[in-house]
Amino acid sequence: MANTPYNEQKNVDEKKFIEILGDTVSGNQLIISIILSVAASFLGYQLGQWVFPKFADPQMINSYSLLTGIAGILIVVVINTILFKPKRILVEDETSSHSLKEAFEDLQIDIDEEIRLIEEDPVTKKELEDFGILSSLQGLKGADKK
């Protein structure tokens, strides 16, 4: 194929995403974020080790340095959040009566049976009524047979 070299080129390109802890990230951006974060925690900690001995209780120097380290990390979290946008696609679902019917089919639930079981149980019926869902369910009655 003529375009194979081009495709291979693309594979190492940053167009590809990497999945870390269940979410997609850009490899290069991740490396930069980690370097920034580690550097900030190190600098923050060293700053604490340098500043606090001048006035703080010697026992507390390490604890206070941890705090300056965290401050460094948090600053970098803000910077990273501004620099690197999330690699996610967000789709806002709409539920309609049509998709509800489809959902029942996908889940292999018998609609009439389901409605019967709900109507038999006053607690559940009342609950669905309060949620405003009962009417759209009842609208589907007999939809299986069509």
Added chain:
Amino acid sequence: MSIYLIALLFALLGAAIFTVIGLISGTDETAIMVPITLLVILLGAPPEGVFAFFMAGVLAKHLTHAVPTALLGIPGDTTAVPLIDHANTLRRLGMPHVALRKMISGGVIGAFIALPTAVLLGQFLGQFADFFKSSSGIIFTLAAILIAFFSKGKWASLLIIIPFAFFIKALDSVSFAMLDKHLSITFFLGIAIGPMFCNILMAASPVAKNDLTRSKQNQYNLAPETKSWKGYFPNPFKILSKRQTIFTSITTFLSSLTFVFSPVGMTSLMGEIVGSRTKGAYKKSTTSLTVMNGVTESTYIAEAIIPLIAFGIPLSPVALGPASPLFNAPPIFTVDPVNNLHTLMSSWDFFIFGLIGISVAALIAYPFAMNYARKASVLVLKYISQEAIVAMFIGLAFLLAYNEAQLLGVVLTFTVATVGGLLNRILGVGAGVQFMVFYASSWIMLQLFGI
């Protein structure tokens, strides 16, 4: 300042931090709880404050991690995995908000049942504490074998117990020779961040990369929300039907007593038992979700509290994972000799400060998740990148390791993370097994080689 006020402040802090963290989906329980709890301990918080912080954090995190589970159909963390099927059924039926409300109402009830139950059981088991403490080496080893067998890696986990103990002991000897003190935070930070670090390593290797590369961004389908009740603070008993409340109460009480099993296992089991007795897709899903989330919560709390009160050594999956800093955070808390919350707090203290913790979390996270679930998840998904989150946790691990043993600590942590993470990701040797072997390693090596 009175200790109650201090505990209250720490509980507020824990609830606030973990309410936000819970919204970020897919986060690994141990990797997040361990570094943040360690920080609070090392910063010098009093034991009561640490405990209230931890309890508030656990409950708040579990309440808000129900948000991605219900609304996005992705587990908030590993403990939410068994709930995903039922949550998806309701999501497909256009009722994710119902799923969410049922889940977190069950969770709140579970927490308040588990606390007193666990304190009482812990106190009862306390009479056997001397036996457990004096033979902790062999108990850790037997527990490691048991946990290994029930982990995902099964036989592989069993086979690596001795090599992994050898690995730990070898690193310990080298670092002891250099520093003249035994390190421990560095070790279990390494185990905790192992899976995350392993993913990063794999992404950096052209050979291993393929498993992780995706040609598309992850897509999240966010379900619509219909606001159906008024007021800010909902009553969990009104959200649940009577039947659901009773089932949740019974199952959470029972699961509070079984502190040696994994929360995920108990959750699946109880959900299955209750679900099979319920007819109709809607009722089955809502009832199962309520019960399951309640059980997750109660097992979790009981597993942290019972070994703390009874033994002072971490003898449950949660105590070995997320709650491990409460047992072992040298120089402040140590397991050998036992000098941690077990020795510093009475059973009554555990109850009072635990109650402060879960009450604060319930007051903050519960109405928050009920009212702002959708808005909050849109904000997180749109603006907070995973890069920033992963980088933050690597930064925290670096900081804590550096604080314990400077460069050596950092090298050690990432060495353990590399080995532990690969074992975890590739062979299914879970973090619980690795923690157990870490505690058992001294005894195993003593028996084998006399050192």
